[in-house]
Amino acid sequence: MNDRFSKLLPHLYVVLAFLALSFIYFSPLLNGQELAQSDNIQMKGMSSELVKYKELEGEVPLWTNAMFSGMPSFQIWLEYPSNIASYFIRFWNSLFPNPVHTILLYLLGAYLLFCTMRMKPMLAALGAIAIAFVSYNFIILEAGHSTKAVAVAYFAPIIAGILLALRGRLITGAALTATFLALEIRANHLQMTYYLMLVILVFMAVQLVFAVRNKTFPAFLRSSLVLLGAVVLAVGVNFGSLWVNYEYAKETIRGKSELTAEVTGQESTGGLDKEYAYQWSQGIGESITFFIPNAYGAATNYPVGKNSELYETLVRNNIPPVQAEQITAQPAAIGYATYWGDKTFTSGPYYFGIITLFLFILGLSLVKGPLKWGLLLATVLVVLLSFGRHMQWFSDLFFDYFPLYNKFRAVESILMVAGLTIPLLALIALKQLLDTPETGRKELEKNFRYTLYALGGIYLVLLAVPGLFFSFSSPYDAQRFAQIPFADQLQNALLADRKSMFRMDALRSLVFTAIAGGILWAFLKGKLKTQTVIVLLGIALLADLWTVNKRFLNEEDFVAKSQTEQFFPLRPADQQILQDSTYFRVYDLSARGGAFQSAYASYYHYSIGGYHAAKLHRYQELVDHQIAKGNMNVINMLNTKYFIVPDSASQQIIAHRNPDALGNAWFVNGVRFVADANEEIEALTVAIPRTTAVVDERFRDQIDISKIIQLDSADASIRLTSYHPEKLTYSYESPAERIAVFSEIYYDKGWKAYVDGKEHPYFRANYVLRAMQLPAGKHTVEFRFHPTAYYAGEKVSLVSSILLVLLLGGGIYFGNRRRETA
Template sequence: MNNWLKANGIHLAIIGFFIIICFVYFSPVLQGKAPAQSDVLQAKATATEIMQYKEKDGKGPLWTNQMFGGMPTYQIWVQHPLNVATYVINFIKAVLPDPVDAVLLYLLGAYLLFCVLKVNPWLAAAGAIAFAFTSYNFIILAPGHSNKALAIAFCPPIIAGVILTLRGRYWLGASLTALFLAVEIRSNHIQMTYYLMIALLIFIGIEVYHAYKDKKLAGFGRAIAFLAVAMMLSFMVNASKLWTTYEYGQESNRGKSNLTTDAAEEKNGLSKEYAYGWSQGVGESFTFLIPNLYGGSSGTRLDDKSNVFKAASGIGLAPDQALGLTQQMPVYWGEKSITSGPYYFGAIICFLFVFGLFIVKSRFKWWILSVTILFMLLSFGKNFPLISDLFFEYFPLYNKFRAVESILAMVGLMVPILAIIAVKEAYTAGLDQKYLIKRLTWSAAITGGFTLLVALMPTALFSFTNSGNQQLLEGLTQAFQNNNGLAQSIIDALIKDRADLARTDALRTLLFIAIAYALIWAFLTKKMTVHVAVILLGAAILIDMWQIDRRYLNNDNFATKSDLKDYFKPREVDSFISADTDPDFRVLDLSISTFQDASASAFHKTIGGYHAAKLKRFQELIDNQFTKSINQDALDMLNTKYIITQDPQTQSVKMTRNPTAAGHAWIVPSVQIVKDADQEMQAISSFDPKKEAIVDQQYEKLIDTKNVGADPTASIKLDSYHPDHLVYSYSAPRDIIVVFSEIYYDKGWNMYVDNVKKPYFRADYVLRAAQLEAGNHKVEFKFEPVSYYLGEKISLVGSVLLIAALAFAVYSENKKKKLAV
């Protein structure tokens, strides 16, 4: 034990340091506080029904009616009890508070990668800090993108596992790759996993070339075989997660369009406009080096020391009016509609990255450079569509993802890797001292020279205006009673403030480049030991990144847990509606942004809500029946029992009951068969849902219209409600057509009549319907997705195999060590 501690003491010390800096940065968690993350709070609202039934049943349902009329819970909250990765993530979250868990995983995963790259432990720690504290990795924690954070955190150890496998440590490398990839997939942010896979494909492609060139294809082929098995194993472990996601994806707004008459509707995947909604500005990429070059976040506000305030005061505005105007001025001047902050990779890291381009000779550099260039071009989206459009149109699955700028998260890993390898090469590769100092000076001249130009003459390089500048000028002109001169004076002051922010950060960047240059020069010229220089360099990197991250994630982002628990407080109308004992009805809340706000889901089953991947048919229903005006017939068929509105003048909220809501299920006297989805959508634009059902002709064979009809004595009612299991009873002297006010999803919902499985069909574009035989019978709808239940069994097999592989890898490594001794 003492020998083990001695051998690993430095690693334990570094891990201990990582833990300390995480808790220092997030010190409010030690006071019992938690991050007030908007997306997490919204997610909790959407999961209200799931958690209620989880507490009641001991397990969460796979379907919820809490938003958009009803949808699978696959992308909201689902248990995967037979997946070993579930227990890994649960253990992490049980031991570490949020968001300490994500940042510590950033650090540990990157540290493992740098150690696998045979970097000195202290330099590896500096590299881990550089990656972990990249601004984007902290910015996403503020709103609560924890799944994305975990997915990013597991990218470095996956790469480490791949490298170990290619080096010939087949069992250890492959089993670690399988483990980390399994947890990566279980983190449930497929977009980040997808970007990682593209990066690894490029890496493998470069390795194939060199294996062929060096005539080492046999060993390389064996490594690839191990990695292929590792990937299959990670897929098996996540079989239910991947299967349900794929299945649901075909029916979600990432899938094919059902309509052909809407020219704006994307036929497959997301619309380009939606996917490119957040595209990185080409010039904005300089924020990698100078964080406030484009003004920081959309929430950045000027104060009474600003030029705008002085200009507003100078034209006669009172101090409070001048300050009010000042704080309304947009400091961020990029083209994104809104941004939480820049992608800042660090002044020191960018400087060392350029240094690495000069001195690193290994093929690793070419992989990093290839990925960096490609991913930067893809991040530009609509701002440089040449490459993005090729991927969007032809690369598999690429058009399923939005916010293309987020691919820069992978660049935020690539840049520190090359930067740290450069430092390693500087003192281990035996390169000539003069050669290294010359390249170091070139790197400082490139990065420092650019920042110096920005500091000295920012407006000569950048305009500090965007496409909204004219609109802003017109708005100010109107506010100043058509005095364009006064308005222009405010705009000029705003441009000066933006330039001042850029200048200040440029000088800051220049300082850190100078520090890094001095430290590298000192150990190259033997003025300082490498060990001391590396520790000081790591400290400088931490200070640099820490200061910028605090702009976007700090103590102000935390609140007491009691406040967060009761974040959504019921209004009087909410309490009144909640007192209704009817187990299954819907609410339309027009007092909020109905289809972009999850707050109503905290209290009601709503036809609105918020989710990035809702059912495609329901999205089409929203677009065609609720966007321009509210279709009362569509409200009725969805059993919308209550409507909440807000007076625009007084802001008072009131509730009205909808007397024409169709109920849980109803018998229709007639059926209108239509040719396709276009006609179906058109038909429900004006119809009486209680008198007829609109049915696509593909289901015509399930209906015998000659043997059905309305009868005043026939009836159907809902006897019991569970999100996964609905029970009805009906009585009818003859066959009937019944429409159920439940969302149609045939990838799991089964209908049983007296415990015998029977067919059902879709009606009214989004609802379930069935022809039921005469008599007194029980009807049940059960949500039984094969993709989940069979997938879980596959997950169990994969989990057992993964654990066995890890155990054998540990055994093999220990055996090798004993033989070596």
């Protein structure tokens, strides 16, 4: 017992060190502050209705009407109670504050990976820091991309499981892979999961080649089949979420549009538009930031500060020093940007750490075998795909022909996988170097010197003549300074500041390379012990990454808890609208970035706008072709009862009541059939939704026109009597059969209609709404949201979760028995 505890003690020390590091970095948390994350703020608006019903009923509704006139909550917030991964995530998040819980996942997951690779605790801890503190891991936390960060945090332990299985520890490897892959999928950032799977395919292909060459194919086949079973089990655990999201994705902007190029100007590929998908592509030259963090000007809103040429230029042009200091501290003041790449904007660079990269490059010549080649090829693939539009011929091969690749945007984010592969090969190289006995170290010196001299030489050249390789000018500079009289001077000053930033960070990287080189050289010459080398390298590596990360996520990003509760202040316009207790929608024309890029209105109201990357395709097309053009008939049919607008006279946000909103439901006098989606969207340009429903020909068999009698609107009535996100109840009275249009979004993957409790067919009208032919008399209509994919999928998730617990128990049992017999 004591022997087992003594073996666990070093791991306990490492965990405590990780805890200390996390809380020191995020020290404002200890003062009761919170991290202000823009996407998490938007999330509060998106999920407002869901949170309210969760508090009232104990369950999260599967549908919300708070955004885009209604959409499933699958991609917003859903608990999936039959999925065991949901309970682990909830438990883990309750232990530590945000974002400490995420950084700890990075650190502990990477530590587990290096421990399974038989690295001692101190070296494994150094490797964990190299992975966890990659710059973009912190940059996405600052932006609030929490699900992406959590998904990336599970990369390392998934690889740990795969490596264990390939080494013959089948049960333990399968248990780890299935467990962490289940958590990975549950994080619900399928783009990151997809990128990881892409890299694993490359890695396994290399393993296969070496297995055939080394005549170990039977063992590789056994491991592969076990890992495939682990993947199937992880998918089963998440079957409910995967199924509903698979169905939903086909109906979103990631699915195939029914509109043709005649209307849209381009053919639908069944995925995202290429221009949209490639909008955030890593510049080929911008990849120098892997080595020199601020080489491309850091970030769009990165300040140059008082000690800059820009400040001096402002003062020389009679700008008061106090004002000049404010301008150089707040780029938005005059719209300048130190970042000079061609992305629309960026929050920071992909910096992997110069010490990590030094070891990675050393590992290319030092490390042998399939692990090196798998990691190298995976890294090369990741970098090439991150170039997107800058190497479009290559990206298009995947976008056009590789399954599901065209469903994802911001292709540069695939570099987050390199944040695992590069440190992993670097640590393998370091371990091999440290394990080399003194008698064999001379053979390493040649490779070591070449690597050190090559990197040092590159930095010296870049320091001397950076303008020989980089222009430091942005395609947006001219327009940013267009309204300023001394624009040319400001542009030249900004170029000088960018060049200065480049040189300073090139010198910085040279210094850290020299420090790492000196430490390792002393080890090769027998001047330093292994433990000392690990400690010194760890301090240097942490200092390098820590100080870069503090540029993009620091104390200034934290605010008092009282402030986070005021991100959605109740404006007079909101107060006015909330006096109306009926069910309706608003159109927020005051929203920063536009009504369809802000979830502010959704925090208090049901909105026709919102903020989400997976909107329903038809709704986005309605926005593009009708709402954005100001078609009031379309806006009215969405039951838009209030407009929220800025008032230029009072400088206040005010609410205007729209008397022409059509309400929750209405009877029409006629139907206009159209041949396809093209005609349907165009027909709305002139159609009058109050009297006529525009219906696709495919729904003709659900309508019996011969029974429809044109009546005066006063002869029939229909009204909403009960509202719930998943259940809408209407009562109506009509002397004859009528067609009713409901101001609710059509989504046939779960919504079912009932008349007096009996299921009744309904169809799509006016491109996005629901409609049905109703019998004469006085009746009740209900819409209930009960998606088969969710409820059936939850049953599969429950069975798979039980199997996963059994497998995990088996993995722990066999792992312990192996240690006892070792």
